[in-house]
Amino acid sequence: MHSDAFDRYHHGHSAVHNLDPRVKVLVTIAYIVSNALLPDGAWIAFVLAYAFLLIANLLSGLGLGFTLRRSFVALPFALIAITVLFSIPGDPIAEFKFLMWNFVVTDAGFLRFVSIVIRSWLSVQMAILLVSATEFPKIIHALNHLRVPTIITVIISFLYRYLFVLADEVMRMLRARQARSAATAGIRSGGSLIWRAQIAGHMAGQLFLRSYERSDRIYNAMLSRGYKGELMTIHPHHFHKSDLMIGAFSILLFLFLQIAGRL
Amino acid sequence: MHLAPQLMHIPDGFLSIVISILCWAITAGILAIAVSRTNKSLGERQAPLMGVMAAFIFAAQMINFPVAGGTSGHLLGGALAAITLGPWAGMLVMTAVIAVQGLLLQDGGLLAMGANILNMGLMTSVVGYGLYRSALGKSQSTKLTMAGVAAWLSVMTGALTTSLQLWLSGTARLDVVVPAMLGVHAVIGFGEALITVAALTFIFRTRPDLLGESSESARGSRGWIVAGVLIALAVVLLSPLASTDPDGLNRVATDLGFINNAQSGSGPLAGYTVPFLTNASLAKIAAGIIGASVVLILAFISGRFLQKRSRTENPNSTVRNRQSQIADRKS
Numbered sequence: 001m002h003s004d005a006f007d008r009y010h011h012g013h014s015a016v017h018n019l020d021p022r023v024k025v026l027v028t029i030a031y032i033v034s035n036a037l038l039p040d041g042a043w044i045a046f047v048l049a050y051a052f053l054l055i056a057n058l059l060s061g062l063g064l065g066f067t068l069r070r071s072f073v074a075l076p077f078a079l080i081a082i083t084v085l086f087s088i089p090g091d092p093i094a095e096f097k098f099l100m101w102n103f104v105v106t107d108a109g110f111l112r113f114v115s116i117v118i119r120s121w122l123s124v125q126m127a128i129l130l131v132s133a134t135e136f137p138k139i140i141h142a143l144n145h146l147r148v149p150t151i152i153t154v155i156i157s158f159l160y161r162y163l164f165v166l167a168d169e170v171m172r173m174l175r176a177r178q179a180r181s182a183a184t185a186g187i188r189s190g191g192s193l194i195w196r197a198q199i200a201g202h203m204a205g206q207l208f209l210r211s212y213e214r215s216d217r218i219y220n221a222m223l224s225r226g227y228k229g230e231l232m233t234i235h236p237h238h239f240h241k242s243d244l245m246i247g248a249f250s251i252l253l254f255l256f257l258q259i260a261g262r263l
Numbered sequence: 264m265h266l267a268p269q270l271m272h273i274p275d276g277f278l279s280i281v282i283s284i285l286c287w288a289i290t291a292g293i294l295a296i297a298v299s300r301t302n303k304s305l306g307e308r309q310a311p312l313m314g315v316m317a318a319f320i321f322a323a324q325m326i327n328f329p330v331a332g333g334t335s336g337h338l339l340g341g342a343l344a345a346i347t348l349g350p351w352a353g354m355l356v357m358t359a360v361i362a363v364q365g366l367l368l369q370d371g372g373l374l375a376m377g378a379n380i381l382n383m384g385l386m387t388s389v390v391g392y393g394l395y396r397s398a399l400g401k402s403q404s405t406k407l408t409m410a411g412v413a414a415w416l417s418v419m420t421g422a423l424t425t426s427l428q429l430w431l432s433g434t435a436r437l438d439v440v441v442p443a444m445l446g447v448h449a450v451i452g453f454g455e456a457l458i459t460v461a462a463l464t465f466i467f468r469t470r471p472d473l474l475g476e477s478s479e480s481a482r483g484s485r486g487w488i489v490a491g492v493l494i495a496l497a498v499v500l501l502s503p504l505a506s507t508d509p510d511g512l513n514r515v516a517t518d519l520g521f522i523n524n525a526q527s528g529s530g531p532l533a534g535y536t537v538p539f540l541t542n543a544s545l546a547k548i549a550a551g552i553i554g555a556s557v558v559l560i561l562a563f564i565s566g567r568f569l570q571k572r573s574r575t576e577n578p579n580s581t582v583r584n585r586q587s588q589i590a591d592r593k594s
Contacts (some may be wrong), residue, residue, distance in 0.1 A: 008367060036280045070369075077274050080429060083436040116434060120276025120372075127275070127369050135366060149298050151310065155359040158314020159321060163363070166315075166322035174326070194508060197454060200328035201461020207326070208347065208462060209470055211319035212312075219311040228307065231355045 008131040016060035016133045020243040021142035027250045028130045032123040034254040040115040045261030049122050051131070051255060060133045067132070081116045085109040092243040136160055141233060162225035166211060173203050270450075271339075271383055271425050272364065273574060275372030277573070286428065287377030293385050300351040304482070312366045313352055317359040320344055324360075324579040328454075339451075341387025341421070342395070342414040343459045347466065348394040349479040350487055357384030382424045385419035386494065393491010396483055400476070403467060407460050415460035417444060418452030423498050441505040 016024070031052070038045050057066055090108030131139065137157065144153040179197065191199075219227075278286075301309050320340040329336040340360070345353030361380050364370040371379045394413035398406045422444040429435040466473055474480050 029373060032275050032372065033280070035276065036278075036283065036374055077272075077277060080440065081277060081434045083439045087436040112433070116276055118276075120274045123275035123372060123374070124369050127366075127373055131367055131369075139366060149294075151298050151302065152294070152355065152358065152362075154310045155317055155355060156315045156362055159317040159359045159363055160312060160367075162315050162318035163321050166318045167325060170322045186492045192397045193360060194457060196328040197457035198461040200326050200337070202459040202465045203326050204323045204343070204458055205465025205469075206461035207323055208319055208343075208466060211315050212470075212473070215315035218315060219308055222311060227403075 007136070009135050010062055010132050012133065014059060014061035016056060016129070016135070019043050019246060020237055021083070021134050021138040022145050022237065022239075023243045023247040024130055024134055025142045025146065027247060028126050030251055030254050031126045033125050034257055035119045037258060038115075038119065041111045042115075042261030044263070045257045046115075046118050046122070048257055048260060053122060053125055056126075056129055062129075062132060067128045071121060071125045075117075077115050078121070079139050081113055084112045084116070088112055113162070115184065121182075133155075136175075140198055141237065145237065151192060156245060162211075165214075166207070169210065173207065192210075271379070271421050272361075272371035273375040273378055273382075273425065273428070274369075275374050275436045277372075277432065278375050278378055278428055280374075282432045283377060286375075286381050290380045290385065291376040294354065294380075297351040297354045301355060303480070304318045304349070305352065309352070313348070313356050314349055314359070316344065316352075317356045319361075320356060320360045321363065328458075328459075337454070338352075338458045339383065339387065339455055339465075341383055342391025342410070342417040342455070343462060344414070345392035346410055346459075346480055347393045347461065347473065350388050350483050352479065352536060353388040353392065353581075354385055357388060360384075376474050378428050382421040382428075386420045386424055389487070390420045390491050390494050391417040391490070392483060393487040394495060395486075396481075397488045397492065406474075407463060407467075410463050411456040411460045413491070414456040415449075415452040416498065418448050418455050419502070420494060420498045422448035422452075423502055423505075425529060439504055444572055445502055482585035518530075 004021035035049060054064060057064055085105045086103050086109060088106055088109040092104045092106040093107050093110060096103055140153050140157050144150060321336050323340055341357050344356045348356060358380050361371065361384055365373060365376045391413045395410050398409035424446045426440045429440055430437045
């Protein structure tokens with residue numbers, strides 16, 4: 001069983017795929033910042049922002065509803081924001097009783113709640129599009145160009161490289177545990193909760209040692225190939241005029257969104 | 264369903280721009296120190312070591328154990344990483360893990376990543392390592408007990424700072440979000456403590472040298488104990504206050520300029536109602552960044568001071584350096 005389930009990249013040669021990774025990362029961040037800056041209830045701006053996202057989706061060749069289908073990961077978090085429904089003063093629009101409390105939903109609270117969910121939902125879709133249309137090592141390379149400290153990007157590249165190896169290791173360990181956990185139907189098995197947590201902890205300790213020793217081997221192997229403390233690439237980024245145009249156009253559009261959101 | 268600490272991965276859109284930038288500023292400052300520190304102590308060896316250990320934390324989060332009724336518990340790993348690798352390295356490892364979770368899996372946002380790293384990577388490392396460090400030189404069972412307490416408190420700290428950020432962003436009500444988050448994470452933290460202690464027990468048994476007196480995990484200065492204990496104390500004192508007397512905290516937040524309408528008992532609309540180009544909002548962001556830098560500089564200076572003191576207190580340090588040199592030559 002291979003755990004390449006983590007990789008979100010979809011191979012392609014679309015306009016979005018071919019865009020310079022630095023531009024893609026910057027536009028994504030600008031888009032998310034722009035969403036965060038939009039005031040509550042800026043419906044026109046929200047619709048325009050979604051239109052931008054749909055066009056990007058279309059240009060990426062992944063399909064109009066591609067990011068929408070994968071965007072529900074952030075929704076459970078909306079539960080956290082649910083309290084704003086009742087806590088912001090305004091005209092009551094709905095009222096219900098739960099146990100001993102009386103909840104009054106206000107219009108201002110409702111407006112704020114919906115705005116928070118929309119902002120989050122737009123932002124997460126843009127981030128999904130970024131990783132779906134850009135190979136992850138290229139994103140890391142772009143971060144390096146954008147002045148993220150080299151050591152952090154190098155750690156992230158190593159993490160990405162060995163994530164799959166260690167995830168496979170974990171799956172083997174989980175399978176081994178399952179193979180040794182015989183159970184008869186109807187009879188309680190598997191020890192106490194503390195015992196089960198201990199087994200999981202021992203597995204984590206085991207994995208720690210294997211990883212630690214592996215990192216030693218990797219370092220020695222790298223030294224033997226002339227490692228000097230930084231990773232080199234044979235894929236330099238080429239910045240085209242079209243990259244600049246698209247980047248500048250997007251940023252201008254986000255500025256326009258800010259104005260549209262405040263009309 | 265996983266009983267995952269997923270509630271701590273804040274997605275984009277839930278934090279106000281002021282809080283997001285403030286958290287990014289604090290996180291970036293602390294990480295800058297961490298980068299220079301690990302550079303000194305580990306040199307070029309740090310990249311493969313920390314990279315693979317980051318993959319370890321990522322993979323270890325997949326190890327779950329059944330709790331009850333189809334739910335399962337698993338590791339967050341901040342305390343374990345800081346205890347085994349040392350606090351600065353632990354911070355960088357957790358940062359990489361959270362960055363990949365946010366970038367690759369959209370588990371947590373990009374603008375909110377500063378806050379996520381602060382909550383799950385930096386706070387957990389300081390509290391986890393600081394409390395564990397206080398048991399250094401004591402018996403193994405004391406160390407393990409302390410590691411358990413440290414792991415539990417590190418999760419609670421992350422949960423509390425997450426709640427406070429959500430409240431300051433006007434996304435949640437203080438007297439609801441704090442008890443809810445802390446209640447859930449008290450249980451999650453219990454699982455975290457059990458796994459951390461069991462993992463450390465295993466390492467003590469098989470590779471005691473990795474946790475010994477001359478290891479990376481014992482090298483942190485005394486300042487960590489102070490920082491860890493202080494934050495843990497703040498969590499213990501602030502949590503009941505936030506859930507029972509939110510008005511008091513609201514007043515503090517008003518005085519600090521985070522919240523405009525304290526009466527409503529809810530978060531600020533500031534930063535949203537004000538267009539971002541006006542002076543008030545920019546001034547607020549600038550004030551936040553200046554405030555964060557002042558705190559950072561103070562923390563850095565006191566850290567330097569404490570480290571110097573612990574170095575002079577410790578006659579074994581030269582022996583330790585010799586040992587590490589020998590170890591370096593071997594590898």
